[in-house]
Each structure stands twice: as structure tokens, then as C-alpha cells.
Amino acid sequence: MSRRIPIAALVLAAAAAASLLLATCGGHAPAHVARRARACTTTLTPALSATAIAGAIASARDGANVCLAGGSYPPLHILDAVHRSYVTVEPASAATVTVAGIEVSDSAYLRFQGLHMSEGFNMRDAATSGASHDYQLIDNTFEEPLYGVVLYGGTVPIKDVLIEGNYMHRVHLLRPEAHGRCFAGYAQGQDVTIFYAEGVTIARNTFNEAAWHYLQGGSAGPEGVDVEHNLFEGRVTLACSHLNLWQIWNGGEDDTFKDNTALGVGVGANGERPQEAATDGLIFENGPAAASCATSMRDTVITNNLFVDAASSYELQIYTTQGVTIEHNTVVGSQYGSGLLQARCGPSSDAVMTHNIDVENTRASPAFDFQCAGSCLFDYNVSDDASAGLFGAAHARTDWTPSWGSSSWDRRTEVAPAPGFYVASGLPFAAGYEGGGGP
Secondary structure (H helix, E strand, C coil), X not given: CCCCCCCCCCCCCCHHHHHHHHHHXXXXXXXXXXXXXXXXXXXXXXXXXXXXHHHHHHHCCCCCEEEECCEEECCEEEECCEEEEEEEEEEXXXXXXXXXXXXXXXXXXXXXXXXXXXXXXXXXXXXXXXXXXXXXXXXCEEECCCEEEEEECCCCCEEEEEEECCEEEEECCCEEEECCEEECCCCCCEEXXXXXXXXXXXXXXXXXXXXXXXXXXXXXCCCCXXXXXXXXXXXXXXXXXXXXXXXXXXXXXCEEEECCEEEECCCCCXXXXXXXXXCEEEEECCCHHHCCCCCCEEEEEEECCEEEXXXXXXXXXXXXXXXXXXXXXXXXXXXXXXXXXXXXXXXXXXXXXXXXXXXXXXXXXXXXXXXXXXXXXXXXXXXXXCHHHCCCCCCEECCXXXXXXXXXXXXXXXXXXXXXXXXXXXXXXXXCCCCCCCC
């Protein structure tokens, strides 16, 4: 994977600050809201023009800390900010800074931290760009933007990106739903959009109510996309939306989804479930409608994730993949369950689907489906129907009545769930989510 610079130690904000965020964002406040103080190399103010602010960031010396004085800033377009070590852009001490969107093109080594974004980050290179990138987006709060983060490479993919500790609330569509249809413009309604990127880590974020997709796009190359320790929560807000936790619709390499928690919160617009965080959980496809068979999808890992009332369709809908590992996931209350499926591109190969739990589906369909050819292993899975015992399984627990260490978490008052939250007990072998997920 890509180069990473560890995030500074983070601590919980004071109770008053947490209450303010709850009131502002309409959800649970992010845990990561305090940052290590740095000395300001220079301080910019809202009185400067957008061009002057962007120019100061581009011309800052390597390693500089560019502080923004409190206030509201216009959209910024930062071009050719090519540095050799990170230039950090963050609020001055004790300042609250709101920025109406930041576009970054053909740049390298930029870190944006602690900003309140009323519009998102558009990291989009020119078609002929070969910039080295290295971007970090840390501890920012996004309040009802049209998009969160977009990664759109030019000649080469955007590489080496860390998206960590952010809170995104109600990323929405510009045009409302009409006649049963949604109209999504450029990356609209999506928390993170990966058009052409690799070497991306998306970690310890809280994604609260997206309109179109929480995450869209897979890795363009072997450096992969790593999605870990995130909390996805919310509901389907538009009946016309095909809302997914993570949609890969045109192939991907070395994509990993691990240690994440997804919870349905509230009443969804589709009206089929009392709680639904998405229409599909993970839907990984070989191109549109899973039918572009020349599109490669390989080396996928989905491990130690918890999904509770998180999909009104399939929770795991994974199509033809060369090399896929699906293990130690717990799915509770989706519609169709967990499937390694095939469309016109045939079955997957080199597939492992073990130690998973899938229960309480709302439709009369098998909890598990496993379409695989070549090297395949389906074993040690648990279901409340007979499907865990199919597909050559030598070990299974079927017709299981769920027993959890804990199934209660009041997100309004508890920062983290109780120990044992949806960790299974009473099984003859280890299976399902083992804890430790979320931010």
C-alpha cells in the first residue's frame, strides 16, 4: 500500500463541544475533534481573495503550517502546489473556519485538517497531469455538501491519499427527487468518490446519511483502496436512490473493507424496513450491471465487519472476482443476505467465504449464496436457515437462534458500544464479527 504519515494523537472534545456538534450535525458527534497544536508559519484571513489564499498555499515552503483565521472562506482552487513534504492547512488556534469547497489540481503533499466544509474536496488533475499527490484530509466536518471527497486522476491515478477522522453529514443531491427518479450530478450525494485513484486509505470516519452512495469506486491499480474502522449510519433518504455503503461498478484491485460498522438509523424512504442504512451494503461489479467481463476485479478482502439493519437488498453482493476473501462478518436484518454471485461474467475463483454469520433476513431467500469455480472454500458459516451448510461446507451451524453479547447501543449518549456488541456466543466455532470495528 501507499506511504502513510500517522495521524497525531487524538482526544475527545469537551462535553460542551460535543453537544454543539450534535446540535449542528443532527447526529452523533465524531470522536476525533481535537488536534495537536502546531505553530503557524503564516496566517491567512477571509479578507484575502480566493486567488491570494490559494497562491499562498501553493507557494508555502515545504513543511509549512498555513493557518486560517476564523471566518467563512470562498471556494478555493489550488493549482500546482507541488511540495516535497506536507504543507498543512488548518484553523488558527481556537478559530472556527468554514470553507465553501476546495479544488486541488496537479499538486503534491497537502494536508487539510480541522476545517468545517460547507462543500467538499475535489482532488481532480488535468488530463495530462503526472503529479505525485500525497494528500491527507483529516478531522474535517462536512455539513450537507453536494459531495464529500472526489479523487479524479489525470494521466496517472491520484495516489497516496489518507482520509481519516472526518464527519460527513447528509451529503445530498442538487436536484430533488422527481417522478420516482433521482438526478445525480458530478459526484453528488457521495461521501467519497474514486474515479481514478489508488493507494487510498479511508479510516476512522463517520458517514451519516448519504443520498446516493457512501463510497463509490475501486482501486485503479495494485496499491488498492483500504476502507477500515469507519462507521456508516443513517437511512435511505430518497426512494429513487440506489444507495450503497460501497459500490465498485467498474472493477478494482486490492480493495479491502475491514473493521467497519454499518447501522440503519431511522425510517427509510423506501418504506420496506423500519431501519435501512442503504439499499445495498457492498456491491462490487465488473462494470455496469456486472456485465463488462473484460473489466478485472481481483484480490478483494472483506473481513470483521458488522452490518445491522443496513441494507434493504443484499448486504454483500460481490460479483465475478479473482481472489476474494470474505470472513468474520456479521449480517443482521438485511433483505437477501450475503452473496458471492455471478452475472454474465461467470463465477469467481480463488474464493474463501468462512466464519460469517447471516441472520434475520426479511425476505424468504437463502442467507448465503456462493458461486465459485476453481479453488473455493465455503465453511464455518452460521445462518438461521439451512444455507450455511451448503456449497460443500464440512462445518456449519444452521437454524441458529441468535445470541449476542450485547445488542444495545444508544448513539445519543454512548460514544462506543458496550463490550460484546453483536459478538456471537454459544457457537461451536468462532464466527462473525469479533469486535473492534468503527472509528
